[in-house]
Amino acid sequence: MLMRKFVLSLFLLALVSSSFAQEAPIRTARRGDAAGYTSRDATVLSMFGWGVALAAGIALLCALLVEDKTGSTSH
Amino acid sequence: MKSILFLFPLFCWAAPICIFQPPPEWQPSQPKTLSEYVQIGFVTKGSTDFCPSINLATEAVDCSLKEYIKAVKEIHLSQSGTRWRDLGSIEMKAGQGRLTEITTTSPWGEVLMLQAILVKDKTAYLLTAATLKKDFVSRQKEILTSLGSLQFTDDLWSMVSDASVRMELASFYQSLGTGDQPDTQWKELQALVSKHGSALGGYWQFLALKEGYVKIYKNGKP
Numbered sequence: 001m002l003m004r005k006f007v008l009s010l011f012l013l014a015l016v017s018s019s020f021a022q023e024a025p026i027r028t029a030r031r032g033d034a035a036g037y038t039s040r041d042a043t044v045l046s047m048f049g050w051g052v053a054l055a056a057g058i059a060l061l062c063a064l065l066v067e068d069k070t071g072s073t074s075h
Numbered sequence: 076m077k078s079i080l081f082l083f084p085l086f087c088w089a090a091p092i093c094i095f096q097p098p099p100e101w102q103p104s105q106p107k108t109l110s111e112y113v114q115i116g117f118v119t120k121g122s123t124d125f126c127p128s129i130n131l132a133t134e135a136v137d138c139s140l141k142e143y144i145k146a147v148k149e150i151h152l153s154q155s156g157t158r159w160r161d162l163g164s165i166e167m168k169a170g171q172g173r174l175t176e177i178t179t180t181s182p183w184g185e186v187l188m189l190q191a192i193l194v195k196d197k198t199a200y201l202l203t204a205a206t207l208k209k210d211f212v213s214r215q216k217e218i219l220t221s222l223g224s225l226q227f228t229d230d231l232w233s234m235v236s237d238a239s240v241r242m243e244l245a246s247f248y249q250s251l252g253t254g255d256q257p258d259t260q261w262k263e264l265q266a267l268v269s270k271h272g273s274a275l276g277g278y279w280q281f282l283a284l285k286e287g288y289v290k291i292y293k294n295g296k297p
Binding site for chain 1: 102103104105106108109110112113115116118121124125126127128129130132133134136137138142143146147149150151154177179181186188190192199201203204205206265268269277280281284285288
């Protein structure tokens with residue numbers, strides 16, 4: 001059990017590190033970069049997403065919106 | 076009449092809104108560690124701690140879908156432990172896109188991702204769904220339906236099928252930002268979107284709330 005937690009922690013650390021390591025190239029993005037990033041993002045969502053989704057429905061959408069009100073547009 | 080003609084170019088330049096329907100009951104989620112390409116993500120409870128997810132991303136491009144897919148292939152195949160396959164065309168409401176499959180590993184087992192890609196007006200639109208491979212069969216139908224739901228609309232209200240509801244929403248949105256009780260309007264907006272938006276999906280609701288929020292709190296939330 002302890003070993004499993006250790007392996008899981010290492011995996012998460014590696015995944016997050018690789019995300020940060022690849023933050024810089026966004027400024028000089030290659031064609032197709034979004035596809036690479038979003039497949040990693042899909043994995044991150046799947047691992048952390050449910051923990052973030054503490055509320056449900058409209059309440060959660062509002063929480064995301066208020067956090068992201070200065071964010072990008074949808075298109 | 077002159078004022079209408081003056082506004083005409085604005086309507087011509089307004090970019091269409093890209094929208095999709097996540098599977099019903101999936102909850103929105105947006106961890107801060109996601110890349111700037113991701114517009115929104117949705118998750119649902121899985122058989123393990125690894126939840127099925129879907130996210131919408133966009134990227135400015137200067138190439139065709141064929142050239143974009145070629146670049147995507149190179150990127151995925153350069154990552155060790157990742158397998159990539161082109162599954163062919165996918166019919167989306169917005170037009171014909173390309174469906175690809177990415178397989179990778181995780182502590183919970185093999186992860187299977189489906190990525191639907193559409194290139195339109197110098198923008199690549201990507202819907203990426205991830206599940207554990209062992210959960211895929213039970214999720215396949217709702218994921219493929221969601222991937223195919225990607226579409227463009229000039230305004231959010233035209234997607235509301237009931238004409239009276241459409242008019243009610245349009246009229247309510249016109250009134251936003253004019254009163255002196257923004258918090259009351261914000262609550263009314265949430266109730267209205269919750270009442271009429273469930274059939275249009277979580278992303279439509281998010282965009283409808285966002286548009287209203289900006290109008291209500293145009294001078295910033297106190």
